[in-house]
Amino acid sequence: GDSVTQTEGLVTLTEGLPVMLNCTYQTIYSNPFLFWYVQHLNESPRLLLKSFTDNKRTEHQGFHATLHKSSSSFHLQKSSAQLSDSALYYCALYAYKVIFGKGTHLHVLP
Amino acid sequence: AQTIHQWPVAEIKAVGSPLSLGCTIKGKSSPNLYWYWQATGGTLQQLFYSITVGQVESVVQLNLSASRPKDDQFILSTEKLLLSHSGFYLCAWGSGTGDEQYFGPGTRLTVL
Numbered sequence: 036g037d038s039v040t041q042t043e044g045l046v047t048l049t050e051g052l053p054v055m056l057n058c059t060y061q062t063i064y065s066n067p068f069l070f071w072y073v074q075h076l077n078e079s080p081r082l083l084l085k086s087f088t089d090n091k092r093t094e095h096q097g098f099h100a101t102l103h104k105s106s107s108s109f110h111l112q113k114s115s116a117q118l119s120d121s122a123l124y125y126c127a128l129y130a131y132k133v134i135f136g137k138g139t140h141l142h143v144l145p
Numbered sequence: 146a147q148t149i150h151q152w153p154v155a156e157i158k159a160v161g162s163p164l165s166l167g168c169t170i171k172g173k174s175s176p177n178l179y180w181y182w183q184a185t186g187g188t189l190q191q192l193f194y195s196i197t198v199g200q201v202e203s204v205v206q207l208n209l210s211a212s213r214p215k216d217d218q219f220i221l222s223t224e225k226l227l228l229s230h231s232g233f234y235l236c237a238w239g240s241g242t243g244d245e246q247y248f249g250p251g252t253r254l255t256v257l
Contacts, residue, residue, distance in 0.1 A: 079235055
């Protein structure tokens, strides 16, 4: 069945270093939608990025991701982490239904 | 503009007692609706979704049930709460061809 696999657990890095959170997916649907959601402490998740176009970079709030259908990947990147980026990040797939990955805690240290 | 309201904001309940959580979406006709659960310190778990009134699909039951009595309303309930039901319950509606999720403010449930 359809699934999403992302970097699990906790990712800790120092402010100013680059961020990369991995996301790969499995689906037989040829036109999936991929999303990144962010959830800050004591808040609800909100959309960060979305894409359905192969090999096209999408950017928002300093984060970017590119959907690569050849490798079934949609990794989240940022060139320089900020303290305010500390949050829980979810990769999600839409292929006739919504599927979330298990989430990655990002902790940015000063 | 669409708004999503969840009630109650927070609830403290005893093990074995019943529970009903509600969600209402305004400004969106025939939305896809979802219930999610998040244990304290944990990650999202999709519980149920509904694409139309009267139809609910279960993803993970966790001894809970859901109903959609109206186009804009989604109810999560159980007759007997367990300690493991504690956590953060989120309602969401989906929009667009990718069913982009818009989450409500959530209900914090503590079961003692």
